[in-house]
Amino acid sequence: MNRNTSSQPSRRFLLASATAFFFVGTGLARARTLGGSLPWEPGTATPPTPVRPGPWLFFTADEAAIVEAAVDRLIPPDNRGPGGKDAGCAVYIDRQLAGPYGRSEGLYTRPPFMAGAATQGYQMPDAPAARYRMGLRALADHIKSNFAGKSFRDLAPEDQDKVLKGLESGSIALKDVKSADFFTLLLGNTQEGFFADPIYGGNRDMAGWKLIGFPGARYDYRDWVERHNEAYPLPPVSIMGRSDWTVRE
């Protein structure tokens, strides 16, 4: 995801044309002085970067195996459509953790870190990437010692559900990790991936949107506002369009 941050060079500084505006000072200054007209320039838009298929960027193979199995229990495949694994939820989480979200980029991460009241929000220093690394390791260890050396992927679906319920309720204690917090993070990211635009790697073939009947990125419903109680007729589209829009030879 492209974002201007205080710590990265501004794309506009790099692309600004000197005729339209001048810079404050010289050298490194990225701040700009604008005047005379709207400072629009071609080619400076910041569309999202589509996730590409390919190897895991953040997860190790073992971690990915746990996550793929887990997302398929959180959103199981059934006659309504694919589950979390085929919908790409693990790929989505992997790409998110490898990016700014994984590093808590843009958040306030200055010390001191102290435990606060629930009304004061998350107060720990760990960013999501670190939380996954620790959480998945602790989960793997827990499974190994409680299920005869097995890994999460090898458990029967009922056992996988039992473990996930144990994490959710906190009844399974993980080493150095609050199991319920880790579960909340995993579930939240899984559902995000299932319902976010497919451009981010999850919601493959718009599986999440088809499940509920969300038309996606359509952006114009003027003809349907007053068609009360009538199902919207068009299938969903993503920011990238639809696969059946692409001409196939």
Add this chain to the structure above:
Amino acid sequence: MARKLPAKDVVIIGLGWTGSILAYELAKSGLNVVAIERGPWRDTATDFPPAYAQDELRYAVRLDLFLRPDQQTMTFRNNASQTAMPIRSFSGFLPGNGVGGAGVHWNGQTWRFLPTDFNIRSHLEERYGKDALPADMTIQDWPVSYDELEPYYDRFEKLCGTSGKAGNLRGQKQPGGNPFEGWRSSEYPTPPLKQGLGATLFAEAARKTGHSPFPQPASNLSEAYVNPLGVKLGQCTYCGFCERFGCGNYAKSSPQTCVLPALMRFPNFSARTESEVTKINLDSTGRRATGVTYVDTSGEEWEQPADIVLMCAFSFFNVQLMLLSGIGKPYDPQTGQGVVGRNYAYQTTSSVSLILKDKILNPFIATGSHGMIIDDYNGDNFDHTGLGFFGGGYMGFGQTGARPIQTRPVPKGTPKWGAEWKKATAETYQRGLSLATHASSYSYKDCYLDLDPTYKDRFGRPLLRMTFDFHDNELKMSAFLTERLAEIAKAMDPVEMTASPRKGPYDSTIYQTTHNTGGTVMGADPSTSVLNRYCQSWDVHNIFVPGGASVFPQNHGYNPTDTVGALAYWTADAIRNRYLKNPGPLV
């Protein structure tokens, strides 16, 4: 050492709603104006074009357009016995950042306050008795009346092209509008938006139960419109990606769609972006501001001298800058003395969620502010005798979107994941809706803003510290309003209904609104206000806070921005017509 720039007539801190209005009005009068904005320049074509503006993850979840806490945040605690903790990621409210401010990604709900809101303390004392109000409630009359502000409300609504139906034209009640609203000098600039099924069902139920529903006033335009500055806005497409998003259709009123195209043409105006004001500088007497100091993205410090300093930085940052610059006396909650940071208030919302039978709501067909509303329980529109609280709010149903990462209604008792969750999610999406109340938040002695003793920003300056919790008055009010709403909801014949009145303690992680008010209150008495009736500092006469919600003495049962915009025009007129002729205290 800061490098000194050539002097300007006016320096504006922040180029959001208030900053852009003041910049336009003062540049038009020929003054040399510079606006300094901590975030980037933003425009529709570059930052939120219709090709990818509809990206829930990027804009609504990862909050791409908002202030990022590593740049500026605040600390929060519910009461003075707790240690305040930094808000490490925003979620309870979402301050804006960048040109356009929160005007880029607001909903567009455009409400005037009630005439009695402006003299709330005298009104309540007169109607219910001198001792009726709780002792620690610090609400006070505004130093302006509704009648004085009416022409300025009208101007802001015409700037926006707001869509709606008047309920009171110069004292004449109008069918189909809000029968409780104050008088209007003219009809809304554009007709109301069209309504979906949910809002229509709510309106039927409200009528059946003896209420007076009307369309929510919306700065999401029902038709194309050219505003008095000559800027053209487009028609809203009910795209459903509105609040938290910029509008790709030029249909949501914002500084971008209403002001900047006209403002940027003035040769005597310039904007300096990605430059954060760190301090307002005073002369040796402390009674006159000499300009501001700001830091650009390379870390370089600059001094911008100016004759007039306008604080347009949004409520929190107006307060923080005053405290850090030593302007006005900081509020002390122990003694109740001092004014800067006093009377911080917010908003009290609640909901009644429903699942309907056999309906297709198409909940994704939505705008930031369409919907049908009743105002029967706002302000003092109803008799409070014996109720045990004061205040109130509007309520109704507005479909602002059903983007599926954040909106997925399910029946009570549904597990959070697994096969049953999946089934319930699929079956409920088209039939679930959430009615809402949006109510006042009065001010109290122990709700205030000051500087945090521990946590610092990236420049090493103390963060602002918020001490806030709901009081009994607000919780009782929310219980009452939510009960009334549930009665109407029952008439919609739901298969399931869950009423959720607001409960304490206030939780900084749960989004309600970004309607944070108070801290640099305007008033008639310098011992209980920071600004006089022209939004001018009592202490430093060439500093104005032109209308940002930090000037509200308390928050009423409506969204703030119509009042913010009206006060911006009110202040601009005071500066132009009075201050420039005779620079000095206007009161």
